[in-house]
Amino acid sequence: MKPHRPEPALLLKKGELSLSGPALKDLMQAVLRKHVPFRFRASGFSMAPFIKDGDVLTVFPVIDSPPGIGDVAAFSHPAGGRLAVHRIVAQNKSGYRLKGDGADDADGMVSQANIIGIVRKVERNGHRVLLGLGPEKILIAFLSVTGLLSHLLRPLWLFFKTLRGVR
Numbered sequence: 547m548k549p550h551r552p553e554p555a556l557l558l559k560k561g562e563l564s565l566s567g568p569a570l571k572d573l574m575q576a577v578l579r580k581h582v583p584f585r586f587r588a589s590g591f592s593m594a595p596f597i598k599d600g601d602v603l604t605v606f607p608v609i610d611s612p613p614g615i616g617d618v619a620a621f622s623h624p625a626g627g628r629l630a631v632h633r634i635v636a637q638n639k640s641g642y643r644l645k646g647d648g649a650d651d652a653d654g655m656v657s658q659a660n661i662i663g664i665v666r667k668v669e670r671n672g673h674r675v676l677l678g679l680g681p682e683k684i685l686i687a688f689l690s691v692t693g694l695l696s697h698l699l700r701p702l703w704l705f706f707k708t709l710r711g712v713r
Contacts, residue, residue: 571629571662574620578607578663592646593618593631595699596678596686597668603631604667612658616683618665619644624654631665633683635691645690647678648699652691 565573570586577584584605588597597603597618605620613619613634621644623630632653636643642661645652668675678686689695 567628571622571627574605574629575662578605581607581609583607583666584663588631592649593633594648596647596675597631597665598670600670601675602669603665604669605631605663606666607663608661613642613661613664616685616687618679618683619656620662620665621656622660622662624656624660629662633687633690635687643691647686647690647695650696 565586574584574586585602586605588601588603589599591599603620615634615637617634618631619634619642620629620631622628630644630653632644632646632649634642635645635652638655641655641657643652643654644656666679668679686695689698
């Protein structure tokens with residue numbers, strides 16, 4: 547007779563651990579404090595089209611230099627403390643203003659202490675996404691903060707949606 551083994555507290559599915567909310571934020575903070583990058587699957591649409599629901603993000607600790615305009619930051623949201631990933635669109639002495647690329651409104655001011663890490667890599671369907679984290683990130687931040695990004699993206703999205711329907 548085999549000895550009884552207790553059920554595991556967490557199950558891995560296809561090599562992934564499914565966490566969300568405070569547990570994901572706590573684990574990310576613990577890993578980044580050890581100066582190790584943290585990978586997780588994004589959920590939500592606030593960063594579309596540059597980061598989409600289901601993309602795999604690699605977040606690096608903020609070690610050598612503070613984040614800057616255009617960087618995509620994982621942070622503790624000032625309203626409620628939930629984990630969020632948005633682009634830095636402005637900064638001043640009191641902190642950073644963050645905004646989702648696909649969102650209409652900014653998140654408000656976020657202090658340096660609430661910045662958990664910086665997204666340095668995005669993967670979609672096993673391939674690296676290059677657009678949105680390179681030098682163009684500053685232009686994206688400018689267009690986002692001025693409200694022009696959504697005005698430019700909506701017509702492009704409709705165009706490509708129509709193009710896909712024609713095939």
